[in-house]
Amino acid sequence: MNKHWKTLLQVFWTFFKIGPVTFGGGFAMIPLIEKEIVDKRKWLQKDDVSDVFALAQSVPGAIAINSATFIGHRIAGVKGAIAAMLGISLPTFLIVLSLGITYLFIQDSPKIEAAFVSIRASIVAIIIYAAIKVGKSAIIDKSTLGILVIGTAALFFIHPLFMILFGGVHGSILIVIKKKLGYKIAYEKSNKKDSNEDGNDFFMGAGI
Amino acid sequence: MLLWELFKSFFFIGAVSFGGGYAMIPVIEAEVSKNEWMTIQQFTDIIAIAGMAPGPIAANSAILVGYSTAGITGAVVAALGILLPSVLIVLLVATFFRKLNHYPVVKSIFYGLRPIVMSLIIYAALKFALSNNLISLHISWYTSSLLVIFGLSLLALLKFNWHPIYVIILSGLVGVTLYS
Numbered sequence: 001m002n003k004h005w006k007t008l009l010q011v012f013w014t015f016f017k018i019g020p021v022t023f024g025g026g027f028a029m030i031p032l033i034e035k036e037i038v039d040k041r042k043w044l045q046k047d048d049v050s051d052v053f054a055l056a057q058s059v060p061g062a063i064a065i066n067s068a069t070f071i072g073h074r075i076a077g078v079k080g081a082i083a084a085m086l087g088i089s090l091p092t093f094l095i096v097l098s099l100g101i102t103y104l105f106i107q108d109s110p111k112i113e114a115a116f117v118s119i120r121a122s123i124v125a126i127i128i129y130a131a132i133k134v135g136k137s138a139i140i141d142k143s144t145l146g147i148l149v150i151g152t153a154a155l156f157f158i159h160p161l162f163m164i165l166f167g168g169v170h171g172s173i174l175i176v177i178k179k180k181l182g183y184k185i186a187y188e189k190s191n192k193k194d195s196n197e198d199g200n201d202f203f204m205g206a207g208i
Numbered sequence: 209m210l211l212w213e214l215f216k217s218f219f220f221i222g223a224v225s226f227g228g229g230y231a232m233i234p235v236i237e238a239e240v241s242k243n244e245w246m247t248i249q250q251f252t253d254i255i256a257i258a259g260m261a262p263g264p265i266a267a268n269s270a271i272l273v274g275y276s277t278a279g280i281t282g283a284v285v286a287a288l289g290i291l292l293p294s295v296l297i298v299l300l301v302a303t304f305f306r307k308l309n310h311y312p313v314v315k316s317i318f319y320g321l322r323p324i325v326m327s328l329i330i331y332a333a334l335k336f337a338l339s340n341n342l343i344s345l346h347i348s349w350y351t352s353s354l355l356v357i358f359g360l361s362l363l364a365l366l367k368f369n370w371h372p373i374y375v376i377i378l379s380g381l382v383g384v385t386l387y388s
Contacts, residue, residue: 020262058314059301060225061294062264069298078299085295089287092263093271097283099257100272107253111388118383119256119376120249120340121354124333125361126259126372130230131329138322147320151327152334160235160331163324164224171320172313187315 007076008083014041015068015087020095029064033071043075064088140186143174210278211285213243218270218289223297225290229265231325233332236269245277248339255336259372266290353386 018032030049037044044052052074056066065088072084106112139145147170155163175187217239225232233255240251254276258268267290274286337343342358344351361379364370 055301056298058318059294059297060223061291061298062225062229062267064264065267065291066294066298069295070302073299073302081295081299081302085291089263089267089291092261092268093283093287096258096261096263096268096271097275097280099261100254100275100283103253103257104276111384114386114388115380115383116253116256117354117387118357118379120252120336121342121357122361122375122379123252123256123259124337124340124342125358125365126375127230127233127255127329127333127336128362129365129372131326131333132366134231134322134326134329138326144319144323147323148326148330151324152330155234155327155331160238160328161220161224163328164226164235164321167321167324168317169320170324171318172316173320175312175316175319187312187319 004076004079008079010041011072011075011080012083012087015072015084016091018068019064019088019091029067033067037071044071048074143178147171211281214274214278214282214286215289217243218274218286219293221266221270222290223293225266225294226321226325229267230332231328232266233269234328234335236266236273237332237335240273245273248335250276252336252340256376260376357382 014036018029018036021029021032030053033044033049034046038046038049052067052070053063055070056063059066065085068084068088069081073081076083103112107116135148139148147167151163151167158166221232221235221239224235237248237251240246241248246254251273254269254272255265257272258265261268267287270286270290271283274282274284276282278285334343337358340354341351342354357379361375364375364378365372
């Protein structure tokens with residue numbers, strides 16, 4: 001029992017240290033995972049890391065948190081998963097909270113207001129940059145381009161939650177129709193080999 | 209009850225948060241304006257602060273929306289709300305599958321989902337641009353300076369591969385010199 005708790009604490013602490021490194025995307029933590037989890041603790045094989053990241057991208061949620069939860073589960077079951085999730089989330093939670101508290105204190109100062117006028121324009125640029133990054137793996141043929149154009153227009157009238165559900169269902173239907181019509185199916189960009197060979201390809205453009 | 213509303217909203221958002229966080233901005237925005245938690249300007253600021261911290265944008269914005277509506281308890285409740293669905297799904301998947309993305313069904317779902325994720329992000333950009341005077345028929349020194357800041361930020365990100373946090377910090381300094 002005692003040894004079990006020690007493992008959980010180690011899992012928590014390892015991910016607690018990795019947490020602050022997840023600046024702008026979960027892929028930034030791959031080298032650290034390899035160093036801390038594979039080389040130092042030997043909790044995981046190096047080959048497993050790319051599997052974990054591929055899985056982490058195919059379920060909802062942030063890559064960093066999902067992969068931590070997966071690895072935690074491999075090491076010590078459900079309790080390990082929770083320990084890893086808390087470990088990776090806690091540092092950023094505290095950092096975000098203190099930034100938020102600071103902002104609420106200083107937001108009325110004219111200088112801060114002036115700074116945010118400019119920052120708001122930059123945020124639009126950052127979001128467009130994110131869209132372009134996602135687009136590289138999302139827009140691979142005419143059908144996906146069509147979904148993009150119709151989807152963007154439809155969002156002005158339809159709740160985004162429904163659009164996400166619609167996107168998934170629509171994708172499956174489209175593939176079935178294409179198969180029936182005898183098209184060759186390419187689910188992903190064809191210029192890469194097996195996408196699971198390398199762990200750091202942008203399965204969902206989530207490196208941002 | 210406010211805390212329950214926060215938890216519920218972010219739990220649903222967490223369950224569908226595909227595509228790196230930025231796609232969740234319009235979803236969170238829809239919930240925020242439906243519940244009248246804050247104005248869209250305040251929400252833009254929250255996205256800026258979320259981008260200054262490490263960690264995922266979606267979870268960071270949840271924490272900040274929670275904090276500004278219901279204090280530290282609100283932050284904790286919103287964070288748990290957005291994290292819980294992924295933890296549950298990850299546990300489920302980890303128990304039953306080893307390689308989820310090998311299944312054709314999963315592949316075809318993502319085939320349709322990725323363009324929608326891009327739509328969501330573009331929609332978020334359009335909405336922010338409209339509400340922050342970036343797209344405006346009224347041409348003045350103010351609106352054109354904002355367009356220049358927007359253009360330079362995009363250039364820094366695309367051409368020079370700057371990390372978004374540097375763009376935010378530098379843009380803030382430019383704002384202090386230009387607008388105060």
